[in-house]
Amino acid sequence: RDVLVGSAATAACLFLAEPGLAESLANAPARSGLGTAYPRRDGPLKVRGAARFAAEHRFPGMVYGALVFSTVARGTIRGIETEAARAAPGVVLVMTYENAPRLAPPEPFYASPTGMAGSAIPVVQDASVYWNGQPVAVILATTQEEADHAARLVRVDYDETEAVTRFDAAAARASVAVYAGRELQYRDGDAEAALAEAEVSVDLDFSTPQQTHNQIEPHAVTVAWQGETLRMHDCTQGVDLSAITIAKVFGLDPSQVHLTAEFVGGGFGGKTLWQYHILAAAAARLADRPVRMTLTREGVYRICGGRAPTRQRVALGARPDGRLTALIHTGTTMKIAQNAMTEPFMEAAEHLYRTDSIHLEIRAGVRDMLANTFMRAPGAAVGTFPLEVALDSLAERLAMDPVALRIRNEPEVDPTTGRAFSQRALVDALQEGAQRFGWQSRSGERLGRREGEWLVGTGMAAAYYPYKRFPGGAGRITLGRDGRALVELAAHDMGMGTSTATAAVAADLLGLAYEDVEIRYGDNRLPGSMIAAGSQQMAAIGAALTAVRDALVVQLAALVPEGAALRGRPLQALTIRDGALVLAGDPAARMPLTDLLARAGRRAISAEAVAPPPSEAREWSMHSTGAVFAEARVNAVTGELRVSRITGVYDCGRILNPTLAASQFRSGIVMALGMALMENTLFDERSGRIANPSLAAYYVPAHLDVPEIDVAWTGIPDPEAPSGARGIGEISMTGLAAAVANAVYDATGKRIHDLPITLDKLL
Numbered sequence: 001r002d003v004l005v006g007s008a009a010t011a012a013c014l015f016l017a018e019p020g021l022a023e024s025l026a027n028a029p030a031r032s033g034l035g036t037a038y039p040r041r042d043g044p045l046k047v048r049g050a051a052r053f054a055a056e057h058r059f060p061g062m063v064y065g066a067l068v069f070s071t072v073a074r075g076t077i078r079g080i081e082t083e084a085a086r087a088a089p090g091v092v093l094v095m096t097y098e099n100a101p102r103l104a105p106p107e108p109f110y111a112s113p114t115g116m117a118g119s120a121i122p123v124v125q126d127a128s129v130y131w132n133g134q135p136v137a138v139i140l141a142t143t144q145e146e147a148d149h150a151a152r153l154v155r156v157d158y159d160e161t162e163a164v165t166r167f168d169a170a171a172a173r174a175s176v177a178v179y180a181g182r183e184l185q186y187r188d189g190d191a192e193a194a195l196a197e198a199e200v201s202v203d204l205d206f207s208t209p210q211q212t213h214n215q216i217e218p219h220a221v222t223v224a225w226q227g228e229t230l231r232m233h234d235c236t237q238g239v240d241l242s243a244i245t246i247a248k249v250f251g252l253d254p255s256q257v258h259l260t261a262e263f264v265g266g267g268f269g270g271k272t273l274w275q276y277h278i279l280a281a282a283a284a285r286l287a288d289r290p291v292r293m294t295l296t297r298e299g300v301y302r303i304c305g306g307r308a309p310t311r312q313r314v315a316l317g318a319r320p321d322g323r324l325t326a327l328i329h330t331g332t333t334m335k336i337a338q339n340a341m342t343e344p345f346m347e348a349a350e351h352l353y354r355t356d357s358i359h360l361e362i363r364a365g366v367r368d369m370l371a372n373t374f375m376r377a378p379g380a381a382v383g384t385f386p387l388e389v390a391l392d393s394l395a396e397r398l399a400m401d402p403v404a405l406r407i408r409n410e411p412e413v414d415p416t417t418g419r420a421f422s423q424r425a426l427v428d429a430l431q432e433g434a435q436r437f438g439w440q441s442r443s444g445e446r447l448g449r450r451e452g453e454w455l456v457g458t459g460m461a462a463a464y465y466p467y468k469r470f471p472g473g474a475g476r477i478t479l480g481r482d483g484r485a486l487v488e489l490a491a492h493d494m495g496m497g498t499s500t501a502t503a504a505v506a507a508d509l510l511g512l513a514y515e516d517v518e519i520r521y522g523d524n525r526l527p528g529s530m531i532a533a534g535s536q537q538m539a540a541i542g543a544a545l546t547a548v549r550d551a552l553v554v555q556l557a558a559l560v561p562e563g564a565a566l567r568g569r570p571l572q573a574l575t576i577r578d579g580a581l582v583l584a585g586d587p588a589a590r591m592p593l594t595d596l597l598a599r600a601g602r603r604a605i606s607a608e609a610v611a612p613p614p615s616e617a618r619e620w621s622m623h624s625t626g627a628v629f630a631e632a633r634v635n636a637v638t639g640e641l642r643v644s645r646i647t648g649v650y651d652c653g654r655i656l657n658p659t660l661a662a663s664q665f666r667s668g669i670v671m672a673l674g675m676a677l678m679e680n681t682l683f684d685e686r687s688g689r690i691a692n693p694s695l696a697a698y699y700v701p702a703h704l705d706v707p708e709i710d711v712a713w714t715g716i717p718d719p720e721a722p723s724g725a726r727g728i729g730e731i732s733m734t735g736l737a738a739a740v741a742n743a744v745y746d747a748t749g750k751r752i753h754d755l756p757i758t759l760d761k762l763l
């Protein structure tokens with residue numbers, strides 16, 4: 001049903017998945033362009049097994065890598081015994097800090113505009129150990145099994161030094177966090193005094209655990225030194241930045257790195273540049289052999305970071321009519337000394353609600369652990385949990401409906417920046433969601449009911465994610481005399497449908513048929529420096545392709561022959577529409593692009609351009625919002641918790657492709673369901689070691705855990721965003737955990753403030 005919201009769907013796969021749709025789709029008018037449900041271009045390749053991922057490429061003479069991980073959190077290596085490993089069958093190389101090439105430390109995010117590494121920790125350059133799980137030796141062997149076997153034969157002795165591994169110890173020395181160059185602190189008025197004076201208030205503490213990325217494709221890279229060129233088949237979310245970062249590590253010019261990642265089996269913020277990339281390339285150089293390095297699932301947990309734990313306080317003061325007089329959202333999270341990534345969990349509170357006074361502050365403690373990093377909806381995923389649970393508690397105290405409380409506090413302008421919203425329809429999303437879900441409005445009382453052993457309740461929350469557009473957007477379009485266009489850009493498709501959406505955006509800009517647009521991406525040698533992160537890749541692409549279109553107009557104008565109506569017109573008056581160069585306001589003055597090229601004797605023209613700086617996000621308050629509703633069923637005997645119904649309605653600007661959007665929204669909801677119910681990286685505070693580094697002991701939702709998910713959107717184009725689209729990749733990761741917690745309260749009367757909501761907390 002939801003795929004029909006916004007547009008008619010035409011995807012063949014939908015006919016198979018939902019046979020009931022076939023008839024209505026067959027009768028739907030044929031449409032094209034933005035908003036059309038084109039099926040994913042990578043779909044058939046993946047279904048046939050023809051899409052090759054990083055670990056599926058091979059080079060002649062390739063050997064396989066395995067890693068040895070440290071078992072102490074901090075210290076120095078006293079000795080490494082490698083003889084048995086060297087003598088093991090098939091072993092080609094054992095590399096430790098003693099024989100590794102000398103390398104520069106990698107540049108992490110924010111250390112420079114091109115940093116793509118998880119941390120600046122040097123990679124096997126000396127005897128130092130920085131975290132429990134750090135790679136300390138690399139084995140290369142002729143088969144993966146031989147490499148894995150030899151890795152187990154390496155013996156390492158350590159001199160341990162005192163490590164900071166306890167949250168409390170690190171929190172005691174925490175300081176105000178800096179994220180993307182900004183101090184995570186904001187005050188307006190005296191919120192504590194306003195809270196003390198408030199007629200109605202809540203003051204609550206929450207915690208969220210460490211979480212690990214579990215992409216379907218574990219991290220992998222296949223590398224070869226080809227002369228002076230480092231060739232990498234990677235699974236990164238930033239081909240260009242990964243290439244630049246690794247080039248600097250090896251003292252190369254970025255042009256000497258050729259890095260491709262055509263298919264990425266899930267990223268979510270975790271597919272960046274990690275130590276295994278550098279070790280694979282270093283070992284390949286030392287052994288003079290191409291290397292495939294595939295991390296085991298345990299390897300991902302040891303060396304590829306995830307979301308840091310948080311402890312948060314949300315306090316709200318209100319007048320009896322529900323208007324907020326105080327909003328306090330503060331807390332502490334963990335990071336490492338060698339990166340600049342702090343969970344910015346106050347961002348939702350900055351922009352969601354009007355309030356008379358506000359205090360937001362995030363402190364970061366430094367802990368000896370694997371580098372933490374971005375994980376789907378960094379900040380907002382864990383920040384909306386306490387905020388939206390606290391609003392539910394406040395609604396109860398106010399004897400007010402939770403939906404009405406949010407509408408009561410809808411701001412007219414951005415509550416902290418004072419800027420006008422470029423487009424915001426949170427109230428519409430709340431109302432639409434309530435209606436679709438069948439929300440029973442309430443005034444402070446619980447409406448939960450009992451069905452046999454099961455306690456059933458409903459809850460809701462707002463969702464939030466900022467609009468972003470990173471610099472670096474660029475692209476090239478080659479227009480052929482045959483009326484086809486080739487679009488090339490260093491972008492990424494991690495399974496969300498970038499190439500499909502990009503083709504629609506390009507077709508729309510040029511007035512070409514969608515089928516006539518070919519997309520090439522996932523290669524650092526293509527134009528641009530985009531990253532598939534921050535829900536902003538499509539904005540970066542849209543801005544880039546608009547600039548390329550304008551560059552094409554300039555070239556096309558020069559081809560207009562003598563005597564044509566378009567000849568000598570000012571460039572600003574010219575544009576491309578329906579596959580023709582046209583003059584604004586004069587339908588007669590048009591020349592089909594194919595004619596223009598043919599008459600000029602050109603087979604094709606090509607233009608490349610860079611997107612303008614992202615000034616829109618500084619001039620406007622640009623944010624996506626949403627409303628999410630959940631039904632929870634808790635077994636009164638066993639504490640088993642099942643989420644049985646979910647509705648999410650999102651306000652993200654124009655939806656470029658309803659099939660892709662529904663899939664993105666649903667996948668974020670499924671991931672958020674994991675956050676709500678089960679995900680928990682068990683960090684042993686005594687040793688600093690992750691105790692559950694596998695899918696056997698770290699739980700993510702399986703099919704049976706996931707109910708029907710109803711998703712919809714407002715679809716109102718954002719006039720300030722390229723193509724009107726603000727980005728959809730992360731917002732559905734937010735709000736849901738709070739909606740589930742609120743539903744659990746409605747069902748059981750128990751307020752769970754510590755994620756995940758496991759059954760032991762419900763008994």
Ligand code: MOS
Pocket residue numbers: 237267268269270374375376377378532533534535
């Ligand atoms: Mo996303 S956590 O910005 O890849």
